[in-house]
Amino acid sequence: MTSRRGFLKAGGLALFGISLMGGIPSFIAEAAASEKRVGPYKKKKIMVCIFQRGAMDGLMAVTPFTDTYLQAARPTLFIPATKDGNRSPLIDLDGRFGLHPSMSAFEPLFRSKQLSIVHGIGSPNNTRSHFDAQDYMESGTPFNKGTASGWLNRAVGLLGHDAGTTPFQAVSLTSALPRSFYGDNPSVAISNLQDFAIQMRGNPMGANMAAKSFEDLYDQTSSNLLKSTGKESFDAIKMLQKVDVKNYKPANGAVYPNSAVANSLKQIAQLIKMDVGLEVAFTESGGWDTHFNQGSDTGIFARNVDDLSKSIVAFWTDLGQYQDDVTLMTMTEFGRTVKQNGTGGTDHGRASCNFILGNDVNGGIVHGNVAPLAVENLEDGRDLAVTTDFRAVFSEVADKHLKINNDKVLFPEWTGNQIGVMRA
């Protein structure tokens, strides 16, 4: 059995300890990049979550286009499934639901049954506050604000294995740790993989020396926490150093949009391909709070879904042979009003929809339950009713993909049933 330490030593770059990071000369990086798999870990199943902050209008992303009530409630927002002048029509998925035309990148994945959609998903707590709803969704306890941990952190705890041995088991590509990751299990927020080095601008040798010094110092400290985390940090740097993070070339002709969420997904793809022990990844996407001029086939919402779907599809293409290991899931705190408001937008509502992508997904189906949008069927007379508890879907994806089976821990207050978004 090769120890992880041994593996790293054998990497050939350990000549001067950590000396090659920081202002690492590019010729070294290029030489090092030839080795693809740099991590010493066995391949793992990976769950990637994207939180769409601001509450995505699920009825515009995936429209029940045969619903006459919806057409009436949204005179300028509704997009028909048939071509209407210069406007692009919806993409008819199943005769009842249509995908927004700017999400055409998703269509092939839906047809190939790798992409599934849950409609009418939301929280049992009917708060329409972004803050509260996000807080509840991320803690996974919709009626308890004081829950210290986030559901993804608890998922990491249930995974158990290798805990504490890889610095990259749970990674959030955000500037601060998201609520979903709060908790006792190791998780890390990284806004940019390139920052993962000892840096002294304009003084690479100084950085090299400092790095060597730090590694020695953390190796000798009497604090176990600092010692073990220090070792992890330097191991992590060495792993990342073996690929050219900065000049990463996506595989299989994948083209990432130039956006924040695309950039995060690209870095998650890099981590996945490095086999550094990643199991839970998180990132977020913004701009969904469309109270004003939401647009229809073009406009703000169209640009948002265009970016999101193209980013996800680029990520998926880039993964190539790693697709079997990865399931990706989107989430948003609530949906938006059925009726459009006076400023060409929609206000805070209840249920929305989400997307799940993976080779173990029960794909090509719009799951869930969306009744005709007559006023009497709406929650509080105005909103798409929540018919699927988000915990039913989150738990199923986590259980089936990550092989964790303790919903009591994952969602302590939840007692519902899963709905079959994953293949058995």
Next chain:
Amino acid sequence: MKAHFKFLSIVLAVFVSGILLSSFLAGPRLASKPTTFPYKKAGLTERQAAAHLLNRFTFGEKPGEIDEMMSMGLENWFEKQLTANDPDDSLKTMLSKLDAINLTNAQVEAEYPKPGTVLRMAIKDGIISKDSVKADQKQYRDQLLAYMQTKGMKPQQELYRQFINQKILRAAYSNNQLQEVLTSFWFNHFNVSVTKNDCASYIPAYERDVIRPNVLGKFDQLLLATAKSPAMLYYLDNFQSSVPNAGNGRNFQTAQNPNLMANPQAAKFVQQAQQARKNQGINENYAREVMELHTLGVDGGYTQSDVTQAARVLTGWGVYPLDDKGGLGTLGKKIIGAYGDNNLAKAGFVHDGDFLFNMNRHDKATVTVLGHTFDGAQGYQEGVDLLEMLAHHPSTAKFITKKIAVRFVSDTPPQSLLDKMATSFTEHDGDIKQVLITMVSSPEFWTADALREKTKSPFELAISSVRGLNATISAPFLLNAWITKMGEKMYYYQAPTGYPDKGQYWINTGALLNRMNFGLALASQRIPGIKFDLAALNNHHEPESAQAALLTYGKILMPERNLDQTIARLTPMLNDPDLLKKVDEAAGKNTQAAPADMNANDPMSDAAMNKATKARVNGKGGQNAQARLEYAMEGAPGNNTMLSQVVGILIGSPEYQRR
């Protein structure tokens, strides 16, 4: 002589307090002053004890502070910190440049309105058409900004920038360090978050008026002040908690006020409010967290029924209308004005600063919480009684004092200490000062187990570095960028639990690397707006070698610490004559050309400078020689790379992450 006098005064103090105490046996124990701290029993010298106090009760020692404390006496120093009335003139001068930090909540609403308020006004004034709102366009944003300027309004980011600036300046420069440390502690205990829009604008006033003045007072006062603050009322939703169907019946007497209803806007508002209230009812969030997080603790012995019943007791607690921008607040003020304060008081309403108790929204049923019955007729007062009961509950004494011990002693404080502190809390009616005195007077505070056992939070690391280097900060916000990067986004912790106070939370791989990089960036003066003079810290004695720099600055930054290991680990490398050769080899270059006699262990020496200069002049050694030259050149006195590198490594070292 001095020692004799001190001994005498202590004996006297003990004697006097003993006499006084005996006459107060029936009542709460008389407040006591700190007596001699028992550090000698733990084997600490007075210097070491002083260093420990600075580590625990300040944001880090400034050069020379140990000597100051010793000449004053450790106990006197601590008492001065407990009194917290140093005038802090130089800090006040720095803060005087921040014009937003003293605004009331109402002034904040007027000058730094929420974006939604601005938009509403702009649409109303015809500046922006309802149909052309394009939040993602620059032109549109500029239009709004220009409109705000004409109205004398400023973007909220400026408010938060100034707020964070003042926190950094206070932490770095206040002489009342304990007060500032406790302000951070209690803010975190009663956490509110900028991430929640509704409460964000009220957070500066919350810290300033609710937290800071109460941090060394009685716990119940602090609890009550937070409960009544707009920031907490909005953060945990208690402002919207009301008896179900409060919109029905007599509480809409407003609608019968003809003067008011003649105003169509007001009439519309009343209708809207009636409609909105129909759907409202009890919100349990605050009631639950006040028990779980603020007082009893999760295992404090309460049930779900206690939570629900407590929520009913606390219905009607809300915020006096603060917004004067023509929104609901303006109308709310008119309605309240139409009644008049006297009439409101007669009807059981309570208006106290920004707090408003609305009797009409209060649940008047008889309920029982933790065995105490509240008959519902007392209105506001029964909420106060409930909070008093919680503040004085035995579980609260345990929960709060443990949290204090975890903050000031170690992540795992010994039970014997916890027992003493909980007893002190109860005997002194929740007097925070007395709990601190009990803690510092206990041998457990001074044991070897407690020394440097706490991990600095990113904020503590940043501030302690600034203090340790005697640095001046002209742009605190740039320091904040590093604090964020190291994992502590100030005032942004989303959950009401506040940041966990334990090393494991702060130390992970990404955060740790950023701490190291912070040390290097700070020491090499690469964080704009933070200036210091490394040479001045050592009385302008330039260390003769890198090793000497390590010894000298190690002592300056970490006085009374055992740095033998740190020095032993670093010295060989700093002294390694082949250091640069190794760097070159590692870079994959043939370094045969590197001059073997180069005095690599001291790149700032004349010899190194000369060699490097020659290498450049002669064009010898190519790229590597050039790099070495630049390295050595930066080693010129005054811009001393080797010295700043040593200091950077010290700040990023594991020892410096501890306090």
